[in-house]
Amino acid sequence: MSRTSTLPRRLQPMLATLTDAPFDDPDWVFEDKYDGFRMIAEIRRGKVALYSRNGKIISHSYIEVAKALEGVKGDAVIDGELVAIGNDGVSHFQLLQNALRHEAKLVYCAFDLMFENAVDLRQQPLLERKKRLKAILPRDKLIAFSPHRKEHGTKFFAEAERKGLEGLIAKRADSAYTSGGRTSDWLKIKTAKRQEVVIVGFTAPRRSRPFFGALVLAVREDETWRYIGHVGTGFSHRVLEDLHARLGKLRVSKSPFSAKVKDEAVTTWVKPSLVAEVKFAEWTSKGELRQPVYLGLRSDKPAKDVVRERERPRK
Incomplete structure (x- = not known):
């Protein structure tokens, strides 16, 4: 994993396709859609580099999050979303700029693992990658594992609407990770x-x-x-x-x-x-x-x- 000021193609985030309605399917899992921005974390020998979705290194802007990720077990490349949590316990995009001024609570919500100790996991099934990810994350107030629920997307979407969430991300449970690609294996379903x-x-x-x-x-x-x-x-x-x-x-x-x-x-x-x-x-x-x-x-x-x-x- 070479560390540069821009993100190599193989480390670029996989993108979800917007779909028109929630659905139920036993072959799919559903995660909350966070109202923040995408961030790739590369951890190597205890040092952390943070990248935005467009490949710019942003570690200097989020030093506290980078410090927390130094606790990851081993080397890893993690995909996640940086969010700012409001008083209602929900992530709000508008609060991110306030968080830079320490006026809101920042959390890095990790949801996928591309590499672990130089092993390429992208062809492994999603649920296997998530299991490995959960095992290596440190216990820290700035780091959260993004949980998933199975099959009942319609029910989970209704809950997301009631909570004021941005929506759901639906993912095929056995899907591979397509770096830099937008596929129908990951779908986003928005409440607004x-x-x-x-x-x-x-x-x-x-x-x-x-x-x-x-x-x-x-x-x-x-x-x-x-x-x-x-x-x-x-x-x-x-x-x-x-x-x-x-x-x-x-x-x-x-x-x-x-x-x-x-x-x-x-x-x-x-x-x-x-x-x-x-x-x-x-x-x-x-x-x-x-x-x-x-x-x-x-x-x-x-x-x-x-x-x-x-x-x-x-x-």
């Missing part, structure tokens, strides 16, 4: 609609709100940027201020769109580099977000990879 978006502009502030009125949003489509709407809710005063400062450094003179969009006369365009996440009611017939709410910035995915996520029926 969410979408990663790229910020391409902001409008002038209105009435009593400072800094800006709304963000202009886009996704990548056929090597161009597609307009998908504006988001003007979900911002605290601190978020408005922080975002405005970041966007001010990214100003550009031209719109990224070939056609006009609403409020262009009061829009400041920015370089399409900041990725955010929103929740929303539905997609309109024009392909725009209805009633979007801003949740926060994502640093774990490059803007060029942000496309509209479409639900697929399970085969």
